[in-house]
Amino acid sequence: AASQIPRTEPTLPQGISRSTFNKAISEITQTLGAENVELNDKPAVDNGWYMEHPNTHDMMHVTDADALVASAVVYPSSTAEVQAIVLWANKHRMPIFPISMGRNLGYGGAAPRVRGSIVIDLGKRMSQILSIDPDDYTCLVEPGVSFYALYEAIQAKGYTHIWIDTPDLGGGSVIGNTLDRGVGYTPYGDHWAVHSGLEVVLPTGEIVRTGMGALPGSNTWQSFPYGFGPIQDGLFSQSNLGIVTKMGLALMPNPGGHESFMYAFASPADLAPLIEIIRPLRIANILENVAQVRSAEQTIAVQGRPKTDFYSGPGMLPDEVVAREVAKLPCGPCAWVYYGMAYGPPHIRQYKLDIIHREFTQIPNARRVDPSTIPRDNYFWSRNNIAAGVPDLEELLWCNWTPNGSHVAFSPVSPIRGRDAEALVKLARERRQEYGVEMFPAFCVGLREMHLIVEIVFDKTIPEARTAAMGCLRAMIEDAAALGYGEYRTHLALMDQVASTYSWNDGALMKLNERLKDALDPNGILAAGKSGIWPKRYRGRGWEM
Amino acid sequence: AASQIPRTEPTLPQGISRSTFNKAISEITQTLGAENVELNDKPAVDNGWYMEHPNTHDMMHVTDADALVASAVVYPSSTAEVQAIVLWANKHRMPIFPISMGRNLGYGGAAPRVRGSIVIDLGKRMSQILSIDPDDYTCLVEPGVSFYALYEAIQAKGYTHIWIDTPDLGGGSVIGNTLDRGVGYTPYGDHWAVHSGLEVVLPTGEIVRTGMGALPGSNTWQSFPYGFGPIQDGLFSQSNLGIVTKMGLALMPNPGGHESFMYAFASPADLAPLIEIIRPLRIANILENVAQVRSAEQTIAVQGRPKTDFYSGPGMLPDEVVAREVAKLPCGPCAWVYYGMAYGPPHIRQYKLDIIHREFTQIPNARRVDPSTIPRDNYFWSRNNIAAGVPDLEELLWCNWTPNGSHVAFSPVSPIRGRDAEALVKLARERRQEYGVEMFPAFCVGLREMHLIVEIVFDKTIPEARTAAMGCLRAMIEDAAALGYGEYRTHLALMDQVASTYSWNDGALMKLNERLKDALDPNGILAAGKSGIWPKRYRGRGWEM
């Protein structure tokens, strides 16, 4: 049931004629070599799977398959070639869109925001680990380095004293994930916070190094993140102000022991008191990694079995089916499951685990699930990997919930408060009901805030399913903003809406973003519309979605 | 022996006639009220002390007293008044320079970079603590909130579960220190890393809120630092791209116990192996706060006694005098002293202290100094305060080393390596010899890098002493850059030089800074020259120092 995008000629960017396009393409082909310029002129089968995903559009498209597509993909091999591409784009006013690996599933995959853009697939040929410093616990990587690749390189060197941090899926790019402010599950889970030093090609083609990298011969580019004077790094995160070609990152020291734990909470009403208990423990670092609080539904779905195994009606599983199915799993009957890890040598872990147990079991019927009773093929062991920085792919399994399973995420940030957790769950459940979508909510508790990640799963080949998913997302974004919650990250197709919720003082921040965009990208060639920021030449022309 | 700046009329900014100046002043006086506009037209006595420092120039000036002075000081009471001042400055092309409290001693104090600027003293009337959240452990402050004030407010509320972090001197501004990327000595010592959310008046007068503050009614401005889209915060640190009127900051949870420790190391040659021992312990968080490794000289000087108490010759104390005097102190005979703190309940502290002891005592003759043997008036207890977030002023005492004691700092960043520590100490000692200055080097070990802070102490009333201090600093900056070390922060008068060392790829980063400056401050009114960044109208006119 793979959907096809019928196409024999590339979808051109608005305002660029076929002859200009062809001329420009032949020019960049001369620069990069024919094998490094690929026209998107074939009917695109979009049933690739995660590790062999298309780089011309979103493998899990929530818009029409043909709405956000590339006209061509180019493969630079060096910073100098990225610079050449950028200069070429300026010359032809050609919209370009960089991806590191394009596995940004749930947020747009490899799709460009502007239809017909040239996608710059940085990862394919720029995939070197430039350094791993075993004394400073840092590395310097190119865009094509995945969490798997970094992990494996460290193992290959025998550096057992060094850990990495990985998000739930290990196939993404360290740079791509970090720039999008992705999150992992060791104490180094806030990737943006532990990056140090960027090399960036600006939209006008200049190459800069931030932080200590601006000092010729610097010996601290990867170990001191700030440098001297203003810090520009933030401008290149979730943005369209530069193409990052190198990034430094701090690596975690092996904590000398680790131990996963899991608690099951019986009632939906346990969420609020649990969140209240989590807050001080998380801030005090007794809970040391991102706290994952998952719904029973997701716990059922992550087995990888389709919904129809459990229920043949429309919409989500009825409560009684959820109760029946979750009861069969190692977590036992419950509404919410907590996954965590304690780090350090045994007596240090025990100190923390005792406090956690004492606090969690204040909730009636809270149950610790003994890991020794959990079968090795259970998802618990996948979380155990991830919280220890071992890349994994099991999380993909809940995409099997529907045929042609795709997903898109709603990711609001909130205080770590019981009442906020309840308000967000209520909001999501109501809209779920209204739009008849299937969704899995999970709370990821950072340090002083939590992200609720609501994954909407849908069959991408059914237009109504896509429309419902989008409608539900748009409604939730609006509901959330009215209550003071904003998204930390969003899908390409929702960026204009999310950006518009950050409107304090008559949109002052967006005006600043636009001022920066116009100063750094006067021709508006780079990733126009990313994060809702449009360059001058596109503004006021109705390009917002 | 206070030096006087003879003056009866304000020193005007270059290019502004006295009549334009007077007209402009009367205009801003109408806006702010006469009591909130102060002309700098009196002979300025610059022997104020730390808590009653002048706000028209640097109390510890290393240039001519009259080189970096304000023509007037204005005192806004609100963000709207800051905005009014900025609009006024644009109208008259008047150079303005914001300070929060102006206690940036060692780096320029309250002085503006451009002679005759209007200093905006934000702290005097904008000094409210807007919130302290006892559940999230965050606060929101205005520029005039000092570390003392924040600490006292928390005590007054009875929030014993909340700690603050303080730099060595508690009288500075939380905002001013954080924007200059100051450092404190609890685990929350990297202030910039724990800030969350800024309110900023841009050089053209718009008011923006960064992070979640851009979402109207946001409930996470102080708990989630990033928001959506590009992160602009870094642009307002060590910069001249905006005036910060509010800032959020994370506060540390009381760790449930703390314990200072001190080790003395016998030989100058112990520095390199000590630094090698510190690195992995610091990265593993066994050493939990900024490691302070201080020289015997500074340990003698911080008693607050003048050099002449110990030695009447010129230059630094001879080695045998250092050896004789340090032997009389609680640390006993030594070349380097380590000050640290362990946090948490007793058995958790002991676990860390045991590892530290085992590792430190691998160095021959390393000695732990038992705190119970240290008199209550010893500086050790001051460090004990600071590492527990209790503001203090004792650190000022080494300024008594010379009459009219002033200081200026050389603050290079380096890897945490024995060979780097040795190279930096060697470099500083050689230049000290050459320039005949007095200096105290101390290493502050962050997480993966260390700052060497070399304090040059001089008598500001002796022009030759100032010239020697400046010459020595300039030579050290150059030496350091040639070896790949760059400063993390510097004195106003040295910003051009330090910025020029960050010259990778033909000064690409400075070109980016200038592009940003011109886009955000087209009239070049705000803190021109700060961090070496000059607006268009000043560039190429030889204003660099």
Ligand SMILES: Cc1cc2nc3c(=O)[nH]c(=O)nc-3n(C[C@H](O)[C@H](O)[C@H](O)COP(=O)(O)OP(=O)(O)OC[C@H]3O[C@@H](n4cnc5c(N)ncnc54)[C@H](O)[C@@H]3O)c2cc1C
């Ligand atoms: C089942 C499932 C679970 C997931 N769990 C997590 C999770 O736990 N944590 C998490 O963070 N994410 C998660 N994701 C989302 C996603 O898979 C990851 O964030 C992934 O790492 C992003 O893809 P990428 O690394 O290939 O980045 P890319 O797709 O290459 O890039 C991401 C974004 O950054 C921009 N960008 C990329 N490279 C550059 C560059 N060099 N210069 C400038 N801009 C650039 C791109 O324009 C794009 O918008 C999950 C997804 C799925 C399907």
Ligand SMILES: Cc1cc2nc3c(=O)[nH]c(=O)nc-3n(C[C@H](O)[C@H](O)[C@H](O)COP(=O)(O)OP(=O)(O)OC[C@H]3O[C@@H](n4cnc5c(N)ncnc54)[C@H](O)[C@@H]3O)c2cc1C
């Ligand atoms: C003995 C001694 C020990 C010291 N120890 C330490 C230490 O341990 N750690 C440390 O960090 N420092 C230390 N210092 C340096 C200094 O005292 C502190 O950093 C102090 O906090 C800075 O002064 P301030 O907070 O009043 O900031 P200010 O002087 O108000 O400002 C500092 C800088 O930031 C800019 N700025 C201030 N406010 C704003 C604003 N609202 N918007 C835009 N720009 C602004 C100013 O232009 C100025 O350049 C020490 C100094 C001495 C004399």
